[in-house]
Amino acid sequence: MTVSLQRAQIETTSVCNQRCSFCPVSVKRRKKSTLDLAQLKRILEQLNQHPISTIYLNGFNEPTYDKEIIEKIALIHDYGYSVSFLSNGSGLTPDLVEQLFSLGVMNYCVNLSTIDLDQYQTTRGNSDIIKVLPNVEFLLNRCVQEDAHATILIVGNLDETHADNIQQIHSHFNQYLNNNNVISICPAVDYAANLTEIRPDNFYHKTLRGCANKRHKEWLHISAAGNLILCCHDYEEKYAFSHIESEQLESAFANPTYQQFSRWVEGEEEAPEDFICRYCLFAISDDDFMARINERFCSNCVLPKQLKNDLDACSYCEVKKQ
Helix, strand or coil: CCCCCCEEEECCECCCCCCCCCCHHHCCCCCCCECCHHHHHHHHHCCCCCCCCEEEECCCCCHHHCCCHHHHHHHHHHCCCEEEEEECCCCCCHHHHHHHHHCCCCEEEEECCCCCHHHHHHHHCCCCHHHHHHHHHHHHHHHHHHCCEEEEEEEECCCHHHHHHHHHHHHHCHHHCCCCEEEEEEECCCCCCCCCCCCCCCCCCCCCCEECCCHHHHEEEECCCCEEECCCCCCCCCCEEEECCCCCHHHHHHCHHHHHHHHHHHCCCCCCCCCHHHHCCCEECCCCHHHHHHHHCHHHCCHHHHCCCCCCHHHHEHHHHC
16 A cells, blocks of 8 residues: 555644543543654654645644643644644633744634533533633634634534534624634534444444545544554554654555555455444445435434524535535
């Protein structure tokens, strides 16, 4: 398998302050890990031979809880890369936002599923919405002033509750929304459950023919522990094929472990029954990809009907964009 890296996602800390019901952090915590500055520098020094322009700072974590996040972003910019910053908004304080803008960070994404206090406490495990709202308002206002970009990612079950949350969030932040500040709708995928088991609401691919997002050959995914992992969905890092300190990137992608994972993804070799891609929405198999999407999401989605007087739900849907 030949790799042509186009994008890099780096998780600088494994810490998260929330326990979202759809996230594995809510049921199984990982060992606390932090990617240090020396490790980050080692990564960045090896990326210049690839056409990568942006570093995505996210994972199953909250990057604002990395005490060295400003130093790391400064280092990333020193190497000539822009940063896309994803946060739940709780630690995205006005002071931090100003520091991020001073470093030239112009792309943000805030994961915000509801602004209802009771629902927020139930689904996210705390009452952070009290500080999230003013933080996000400040960020969006500054994005308008700086001509920066921010996305409010609204995760839900495509049901009436999801529609209500979208309406409330859209209305609350409407004065800040423009061509740069937008909302995005995302169906919840239950990462908190054991994805590698056959359930009525889950996929299982008997055949594999690749990845629609090309995670295995165009993305570099590095965990806070410094592991190179096959996919950003791999919470437990079961499909780590190298470590940033053990070998150079080119050697890592040429090693037998990565090459075998790639053959499994592409269907060149029969993958184990519990292989992560067999349960993934974006796996390519012998079935019709769009038919699968329609069956799993679109046919059960009430958002177009519920939101028809407010916005075109399909045009904001992350699955539709894929």
